[in-house]
Amino acid sequence: MKKENDQICSYKHRVLSISSKITWKICEQCQLIYSSQKKDEAYAKNEREHFDNFTPGNKYEFYSIINRFKKYSSKFDELTFFDFGCGAGGELLEAKKKFHKVSGFVPNKKLHERCISMSLDVKNNFDDLHGLEKIDVCFARNPFRYVDSFLLTIKTLINIIKQDGFFIWRDKYFDWHPKPNLGFTKREISQSQTETYLFKDTIIFHLEKLGMKVLYKKFYYDDSFLIIAQKNNQKKFEYKKISNLIILDENTIEFIHLIRKFMNNLKVIISNLFYFLKAKF
Numbered sequence: 356m357k358k359e360n361d362q363i364c365s366y367k368h369r370v371l372s373i374s375s376k377i378t379w380k381i382c383e384q385c386q387l388i389y390s391s392q393k394k395d396e397a398y399a400k401n402e403r404e405h406f407d408n409f410t411p412g413n414k415y416e417f418y419s420i421i422n423r424f425k426k427y428s429s430k431f432d433e434l435t436f437f438d439f440g441c442g443a444g445g446e447l448l449e450a451k452k453k454f455h456k457v458s459g460f461v462p463n464k465k466l467h468e469r470c471i472s473m474s475l476d477v478k479n480n481f482d483d484l485h486g487l488e489k490i491d492v493c494f495a496r497n498p499f500r501y502v503d504s505f506l507l508t509i510k511t512l513i514n515i516i517k518q519d520g521f522f523i524w525r526d527k528y529f530d531w532h533p534k535p536n537l538g539f540t541k542r543e544i545s546q547s548q549t550e551t552y553l554f555k556d557t558i559i560f561h562l563e564k565l566g567m568k569v570l571y572k573k574f575y576y577d578d579s580f581l582i583i584a585q586k587n588n589q590k591k592f593e594y595k596k597i598s599n600l601i602i603l604d605e606n607t608i609e610f611i612h613l614i615r616k617f618m619n620n621l622k623v624i625i626s627n628l629f630y631f632l633k634a635k636f
């Protein structure tokens with residue numbers, strides 16, 4: 356089953372740009388940017404080369420996320436854990452040591468076989484997710500760049516989370532967007548470009564609309580974010596006006612990225628220094 360974003364997000368959508376076989380659209384309400392058709396060879400190449408040789412996830416990053424999550428729930432041995440886009444199963448193996456029961460989903464056939472060979476309970480067909488038993492914790496690390504329909508996927512995920520269950524989401528956001536990927540320049544479109552571009556406001560908008568209460572959110576200088584949300588939002592959803600996306604020229608974007616990279620490095624240096632001083636004295 357494949358559904359386009361514009362059939363699910365029922366607001367007005369307009370065409371942002373059309374370039375070699377790709378049409379980019381934007382939702383006027385939530386500012387979701389998405390391509391309205393498959394990117395044929397680029398997509399197939401991406402899937403083959405990028406995912407077949409997928410390396411296991413970063414264990415340390417996983418544990419730092421789980422440590423953050425501890426503040427909201429501690430009885431891990433009673434919770435079921437589901438990894439959406441579980442890749443080679445590295446995080447699932449780690450999660451298995453902590454959680455009551457773990458399972459996952461990965462669309463790539465080779466990776467699925469690898470997970471199965473490690474006796475992990477991993478689904479390969481997206482439609483199977485609709486029939487899953489409800490879970491306590493849904494974990495997702497960087498899958499949304501590669502999904503066909505952001506809205507169908509996020510709705511499906513939230514739906515399989517139990518009432519009072521959690522969504523831990525580590526991914527990329529695109530408030531500082533490189534314009535070439537949207538086809539505004541003659542530059543070749545990157546093979547690893549995404550199907551969907553999420554902005555900070557778009558992410559929060561859809562989580563709240565789907566009844567999730569955002570407990571923790573952090574947007575980093577390297578354009579990644581971490582969100583921990585819980586399914587118990589009593590608040591009635593209010594439509595907030597999201598400010599319209601401003602498409603900047605390439606030089607401005609590059610300058611912003613440079614500044615952000617500098618800030619990110621500075622942050623790393625300061626925290627290392629702090630760590631060093633703490634260890635020394």
Ligand SMILES: [Zn+2]
Pocket residue numbers: 364365366382383384385386387
């Ligand atoms: Zn929308």
